[in-house]
Amino acid sequence: MKKMFLIFCFAALPFLAPVLFAQNADIPEITAAEIQDHINYLASDEMKGRFTGSEEAYTAAEYIKSEFERHGLKPAFGDSYIQEYPFIAGIEMTGKNELSFYISGNESSPKLKEEFTPAPFSGSGDVKAQLVFAGYGISAQKLEYDDYAGIDVTDKIVLVMRSQPEYNVPHSKFDEYSSLRYKATVARDKGAAGIIFVNGYLPENENDKLLDFTYDRASAVEGFPVVQVKRSFVDELFDANKLSFADYQKKMIDDKKPASFEFENVNAKIVTGIKETEKISWNVAGILEGNDAELKNEYVVVGGHFDHLGMGETGSLYMGDVPMIHNGADDNASGTTGVLELAEKFSSEKDNLKRSMLFACFSGEELGLLGSNYFANHPPVEAKQMITMINLDMIGRLNAKNELIIYGTGTSSNFKNLLNEKNSYGLSLTFNDEGYGPSDHSSFYGKEIPVLFFFTGTHSDYHKPSDDADKINSVGEETVLKYIFDVANKIVTDNSKPDYLVVERKDTGQMTGTKVWVGTIPDFAGDVDGYKLSGVTDGSPAAKAGILAGDIIVKFGEKKISNIYDFTYAIGDYVPGDKVDVVIVRDEKEMKFNIELGTR
Numbered sequence: 001m002k003k004m005f006l007i008f009c010f011a012a013l014p015f016l017a018p019v020l021f022a023q024n025a026d027i028p029e030i031t032a033a034e035i036q037d038h039i040n041y042l043a044s045d046e047m048k049g050r051f052t053g054s055e056e057a058y059t060a061a062e063y064i065k066s067e068f069e070r071h072g073l074k075p076a077f078g079d080s081y082i083q084e085y086p087f088i089a090g091i092e093m094t095g096k097n098e099l100s101f102y103i104s105g106n107e108s109s110p111k112l113k114e115e116f117t118p119a120p121f122s123g124s125g126d127v128k129a130q131l132v133f134a135g136y137g138i139s140a141q142k143l144e145y146d147d148y149a150g151i152d153v154t155d156k157i158v159l160v161m162r163s164q165p166e167y168n169v170p171h172s173k174f175d176e177y178s179s180l181r182y183k184a185t186v187a188r189d190k191g192a193a194g195i196i197f198v199n200g201y202l203p204e205n206e207n208d209k210l211l212d213f214t215y216d217r218a219s220a221v222e223g224f225p226v227v228q229v230k231r232s233f234v235d236e237l238f239d240a241n242k243l244s245f246a247d248y249q250k251k252m253i254d255d256k257k258p259a260s261f262e263f264e265n266v267n268a269k270i271v272t273g274i275k276e277t278e279k280i281s282w283n284v285a286g287i288l289e290g291n292d293a294e295l296k297n298e299y300v301v302v303g304g305h306f307d308h309l310g311m312g313e314t315g316s317l318y319m320g321d322v323p324m325i326h327n328g329a330d331d332n333a334s335g336t337t338g339v340l341e342l343a344e345k346f347s348s349e350k351d352n353l354k355r356s357m358l359f360a361c362f363s364g365e366e367l368g369l370l371g372s373n374y375f376a377n378h379p380p381v382e383a384k385q386m387i388t389m390i391n392l393d394m395i396g397r398l399n400a401k402n403e404l405i406i407y408g409t410g411t412s413s414n415f416k417n418l419l420n421e422k423n424s425y426g427l428s429l430t431f432n433d434e435g436y437g438p439s440d441h442s443s444f445y446g447k448e449i450p451v452l453f454f455f456t457g458t459h460s461d462y463h464k465p466s467d468d469a470d471k472i473n474s475v476g477e478e479t480v481l482k483y484i485f486d487v488a489n490k491i492v493t494d495n496s497k498p499d500y501l502v503v504e505r506k507d508t509g510q511m512t513g514t515k516v517w518v519g520t521i522p523d524f525a526g527d528v529d530g531y532k533l534s535g536v537t538d539g540s541p542a543a544k545a546g547i548l549a550g551d552i553i554v555k556f557g558e559k560k561i562s563n564i565y566d567f568t569y570a571i572g573d574y575v576p577g578d579k580v581d582v583v584i585v586r587d588e589k590e591m592k593f594n595i596e597l598g599t600r
Contacts, residue, residue, distance in 0.1 A: 028348035030341045030481045032474040038337035039396065042306070043329035043469045050328065051310025052364045052371075053089055053279035060306050060336075064284040064361045067340045071347040073286025073359060076380040083283040085374040087364060088276045090215040091120060095273030099196070099227055101131070102267040103240045108233065115230045117210045118272045119197070121181050121218065122226035127157065127193040128269040131237070134158040134260045135252060136165060136174075136200070137183035139190070141573065143173055147258045154191035157268045159234065161249065163200035165256050176572060180211075181218075181565050184226045189559060194225040194270045198234045201249060208232075215276075217314065217367060219563040222529070225270040237266055281307075283371045285360040285380060288346055290492070292354040299358045299385050300492050301449075302342050303372070304335030304392040305365030305440055309463060315366055317463040324465035329472050331462065334396030336361055338481050345485055346492075355492045358386070362440055365393075368524025372440035373534060376447050383447040387497045388412070390488055391441035391453040398456045398476025403428045404483075405455045411435040412450035412498035419452075422486040425479050433503045436521055436535055446521070446535035446549045450498045454484055504539040516571045516578075517598040518542050520553070522564050530554040530585060531567040545593040547584060554590070555583035571597070 048056045065081040075081045099116045100109045110116040135147035137160035164174035187195045208231050238245040252259050290296035308328025343359040364370025409415045410433025435445035441453045461467040519540020523532040530552035536542040553561050557580045559570040576599035583592050
């Protein structure tokens, strides 16, 4: 990896030079011109969307590092400003990937990538067994519909159609049972040795497309082969049993009833070899030391993520066919710029600081808080020394009403008073008590650190190529940052530190009657066998039962849990008010809890 780092460093230099010596670079005040300079650079096309683990993301990390150095911040990680962390970046086929059918002993083998493909969530395996047709592969007690009723699929390979019986009904009751991962999990739990998918009903002129072999940021169905095959091969299987696949499917759609059966004299063999590929990404952090003999051992963290969506590889809301750079000016070049501007401002007033300050920029936020999660679990100072975390994410679109949304206001008893007291800027403030949320502050609240998350609101350019620098309200961001400076400065210089509060979940009063609520918060960075938690929502069923951040759920009721998808499907078997035994792993020991499920 060191060779790669050298390449990245040299590649970064040409892009850095124009900005490092920009006209506005040496003004210690927070200014709109300087804000625009930073965002113009970070959200330029040359940065190609700053995708986590990319060369351009490293260039951005080097830029942030150079700014921290220029403002006199000390390296946070020993003699380095940069913290490396590994993450799963993708998947690739390895070894053999084969599919064969044996009809009365005669072999038929589809071509890889042309006539069949492994699913991206397939496990690696090698199985040969009798073939069973299991309809749509749905087993839903609540709907009194079970494609597995009356058939034994133990140690057999199941053939299952994509979609569901009401494919043309908007908001069908079957929608929640139609995902392929759900169907594969059901087949595995029923004892099947593997699963073969085939496209269900195809409208006229629609191609019989295979799945994209694209990593979906979740672990595989471990040891369970999953493939898709073209319909022409399934036609042959039905023909061999003197049946018509098209007629059979039409009957199931018309009757809305399962029609599963075992093929006679038909076996199948699936061989899959798939492995995850790993990359390195980076966090960047610097320290301003406080001056009080005791309080300097306490840190106020100011952070934001610098990664975005690259060419729209994941999370994009862009609907076009041609890949485009997602520059992420507001999300989150604006927040990264905020960290840099506040670092500059505080460094110019460092003699007034009582507490120390830790300025941090994370990557991997768009992939599931990967960087901040790693940072919080491998911090440069102890978690108990971090007394507040201030998160800046999408602060560049202050609207004409000056509306600023602040999350985490209930995580310390004086936050609301402080925020109102320092609002001399005419901002229209909206408070949200919650400490957990879809941004990097969540990683710190899970460590019992009070948090504040500043956000100017979403917009029509969110996660689209149109989130460009020319749409930033730099004057508005200047106002927001001056306000945040005043808030942070009070925390840094005050003799008392913010207390940590557990925020009870507020009941909205809206009862859907169908959605089960447990209150777990996933740790997307956790590469474990099970469903690892970064936290639990305060006041939730999970919290009341005694489940904690860091726990790994491995069993829910009678269902084995290997990942977040298994957990999601498992809770679908229950209704609010049900009580269920949950097995977790904590400190390498299994523990059992009984949870009474709630509702959203």
